Amino acid sequence: MINIHSLTFEYANHSPLFQNFNWNITRGETWALLGPSGCGKTTLLYLLAGLKFPTSGEVTIHGEKILRPRPQSGLILQDYGLLPWSTVRENVVLGVNVRKFYGADGKHTPDNFIPKDNIESWIQRLGLSEMADKFPGQLSGGQRQRTAIARTLALEPDLLLMDEPFSSLDAITREDLQNLTLSLCEEQNITLVIVTHAIEEAAVLGKKILLLDMPPNQNPLVFENPNAGKAGYQNSSEFQNLCRDLRNEMQKRSGQ
């Protein structure tokens, strides 16, 4: 589904974050991007989102070169990206309104876009019914993140990109939303790419974990984690071993 071919990316006056980097993702996979601060995790996510562009090489999704944000991709950021002046309901319907604003032009909106009356069901599904008329400033972090998820899923994306979405949440809310995200992605057959700096979170969410190095990243190091998301997995020795391996690898790569 996603092909990153010979990607080189650098910010102006900085050394490259990625150099001749190759990476492939198959439809329906759940990937966690892990690595130390400054290794390029978020940049890689933004390259997939079409918000940043390679210095050389290319990013293609379903064979199409990414030149702008792709209407079928959803992006959820750490601070949720909710409009503070819009209620929960207005925020959830925002993506649909943007699509209606442009119409099915194939550029901002999929050319087969037909507005669906699915907003209330997503509000209900994400447990937001009681706060649908509240503003983001009146919500807890977990409720805001639920709103951001509802807004993105209401557009029925085939790719969900998340940038440290649960990092500011308490442990219980984080676990709850991790499970919700995994079950929704599985149910809707959505490919998930999630950036995290937490080893345990990567091991919980990613059936595949891409460990990034200090730049420039050249050869992706991938950890297979097929049991991610299964009940009780976090208490298994397999989970503990994976976390230990990831930690060791990160320490080794950062020279500690």
Added chain:
Amino acid sequence: MKRRDVLLAAAAIFIIWQITAMVVSMPILPTPLTVLVVFFNELQNGLLTHFAVSLWRVTAGMLLSVLVAAPAGLVIGGSKRLNRIFSPIIYLLYPIPKVVFVPVVILFLGIGDTSKIIIMFLILFFQIVVLVRDQASGIAPQLLQSLQSLGAGRRALFRFVYLPASLPAILTALRQSIGTAVAVLYITELSATKYGLGYYIYYRGSTLLDYPSMYAGVIAMSMLGLGMYFSVDWLERKWCKWKFVN
């Protein structure tokens, strides 16, 4: 602000005025009660017409300023390139006291309402454009990226982000501009007109030495400013509900 607090403040001002007038005891400072009686009499003797003319001029000046300055501020603030081009120009022009251009504008546009409205526009334009530009350029990039990821291009960003995000700044700019606008209105109505509260106050005070009438005009002008101030507050409560929730 609570209505009760505003009424209490108004009562306090009137009491201070009453005491000062009694202490000074000169015709140039009549008591508020005397002025209020004259005010209600004058309403039927032309004060209302002067009020209406002033209201039209100041509303037209402010509306024109908002309609031109708000989109200009949004466009400049929303584009780094335009911001780089226009900011030095605004920086140079903003501090110039535009009121000194009153004679020049009258020479160009004549003595009618147009010149008075344009002078107000010249002053208010910069106040509004600067506030709106700063608000628009200060929008968190994550918010824009989040919208872009939903498919929003430049037009949708203006419709769904820049405009609503700048609405409080537009209203703040308006609120801050009301005092200036009314002051400028007074100056523009001092000459080349026979209508408007500025003319009324000046004529009654300086020519007829009818001080109670002059103060009636001052009250009318204060009510004009206050009415506009309350209107902006009302609009903010209506359009920016999110600012007033806990």
